[in-house]
Amino acid sequence: MLKQYVTTLAEYAKYWQFSPFECSRPDWNPTLVQYLVNLSEAEIEELAADSRLSLSCFSPWFPKLLVLPDIADEVADAAPPSYDIPFWLTNGIGGRKLAQIEALLAQLPTQPQRLMEWCAGKGHLGRLLSFTYQHSVCSVEWQPALCEAGQRLAQQHQLPQHFIQADVLQHGLDEQWAQVDGAVALHACGDLHLQLLRAGAEHQVQNLYVAPCCYHLIKADTYAGLSAYGQQLLRLHFMYAGRALTRADLKLAVQEQVTAGARVARLRQQEVQWRLAYQQLYQIVSGQLHYRPLPSVSKHWFSGEFEEFVQWAAQYHGIVLPPHIDIERWLAHGETARLQVARLDLVRHLFRRPLEAMLVLDRATFLAEHGYQVQISEFCNYHLTPRNFLISACRA
Numbered sequence: 001m002l003k004q005y006v007t008t009l010a011e012y013a014k015y016w017q018f019s020p021f022e023c024s025r026p027d028w029n030p031t032l033v034q035y036l037v038n039l040s041e042a043e044i045e046e047l048a049a050d051s052r053l054s055l056s057c058f059s060p061w062f063p064k065l066l067v068l069p070d071i072a073d074e075v076a077d078a079a080p081p082s083y084d085i086p087f088w089l090t091n092g093i094g095g096r097k098l099a100q101i102e103a104l105l106a107q108l109p110t111q112p113q114r115l116m117e118w119c120a121g122k123g124h125l126g127r128l129l130s131f132t133y134q135h136s137v138c139s140v141e142w143q144p145a146l147c148e149a150g151q152r153l154a155q156q157h158q159l160p161q162h163f164i165q166a167d168v169l170q171h172g173l174d175e176q177w178a179q180v181d182g183a184v185a186l187h188a189c190g191d192l193h194l195q196l197l198r199a200g201a202e203h204q205v206q207n208l209y210v211a212p213c214c215y216h217l218i219k220a221d222t223y224a225g226l227s228a229y230g231q232q233l234l235r236l237h238f239m240y241a242g243r244a245l246t247r248a249d250l251k252l253a254v255q256e257q258v259t260a261g262a263r264v265a266r267l268r269q270q271e272v273q274w275r276l277a278y279q280q281l282y283q284i285v286s287g288q289l290h291y292r293p294l295p296s297v298s299k300h301w302f303s304g305e306f307e308e309f310v311q312w313a314a315q316y317h318g319i320v321l322p323p324h325i326d327i328e329r330w331l332a333h334g335e336t337a338r339l340q341v342a343r344l345d346l347v348r349h350l351f352r353r354p355l356e357a358m359l360v361l362d363r364a365t366f367l368a369e370h371g372y373q374v375q376i377s378e379f380c381n382y383h384l385t386p387r388n389f390l391i392s393a394c395r396a
């Protein structure tokens with residue numbers, strides 16, 4: 001399955017491995033380009049909001065996407081289970097996070113075990129695990145304040161959970177590994193969950209449960225794969241083809257906005273329009289044709305005045321703007337460019353889930369190579385969190 005994902009993603013690489021902000025005329029199938037040009041703004045929005053519809057509309061150009069097998073052996077019920085956890089144990093956990101934790105609990109072993117909770121934050125998951133199933137939990141977290149807050153809560157409720165303050169990328173945690181039967185991580189980012197898989201396999205821990213997220217948050221400039229088989233496939237189909245997977249490429253896997261409300265979505269559209277309008281102004285004023293990014297900034301910039309944003313951006317880039325700027329004209333250019341980006345994104349976004357599936361399969365393959373029986377499931381509904389893959393592994 002991993003090979004099918006890698007070869008399909010490689011075959012269509014020019015349709016997703018690029019930055020739409022920097023690409024105005026992609027070298028794509030002309031009938032696809034024409035189809036995109038003909039889409040109205042309403043049609044673009046409809047397709048952007050419905051990934052199934054989008055996949056079926058674009059399937060004539062990407063038939064191999066349709067035949068990719070599901071990687072999840074199990075898909076959680078739409079309604080997450082409810083555990084009747086008393087409110088005093090869940091105080092301070094956001095509603096969505098609590099529902100994610102409850103959905104994850106349903107996938108974890110119910111017989112009491114000694115578990116390590118990786119990158120625990122305040123250890124909400126560990127606390128509910130030790131309350132619900134009487135697991136004894138060692139929560140590892142880097143920030144001292146979170147460890148202290150989590151430890152206080154565990155003591156207050158007399159739960160068998162204790163915290164270790166450690167940087168998991170530096171600290172071997174040998175003593176802790178020797179004392180646990182398994183480890184669990186909910187939404188540990190890139191290198192953090194990769195480190196868990198490496199360390200867990202090295203210490204031959206019995207069980208591993210990992211819900212990965214933020215695949216792009218890795219120190220390396222490019223992603224070479226985790227499993228030996230994945231590394232071989234990525235070398236052959238990406239690196240040797242001169243298109244090694246960069247962090248920016250990996251970021252595509254986490255670009256859904258299923259949790260954004262209408263107001264946030266509108267503000268995001270305005271942000272893209274303003275940034276692209278400024279980009280064109282920048283090119284005219286500076287004579288530089290290449291795309292020059294601006295850093296992410298507080299959202300308040302985009303609910304203020306366009307002119308103020310432009311002045312800030314020009315100052316940031318060290319260029320002097322003409323005394324009079326035709327705001328309406330530049331905003332119109334920005335809007336045209338935004339719709340162009342939205343058209344290209346419709347195609348790029350077809351590859352978000354396949355890319356994530358490929359990265360999850362690579363992790364699962366790594367564990368299989370290290371003697372684990374591995375299962376991939378979707379532990380909760382996609383709308384609760386799009387990062388809903390769970391890798392469960394047990395030493396054979």
Ligand SMILES: C[S@@+](CC[C@H](N)C(=O)[O-])C[C@H]1O[C@@H](n2cnc3c(N)ncnc32)[C@H](O)[C@@H]1O
Pocket residue numbers: 097118119120121122124125140141142143146166167168169185186187188189192
């Ligand atoms: C995205 S949060 C997830 C927290 C929790 N598992 C949850 O789902 O709510 C990631 C956590 O990892 C911690 N973290 C980041 N880098 C770390 C490191 N090098 N070692 C240990 N913990 C780290 C952060 O402080 C943060 O609490």
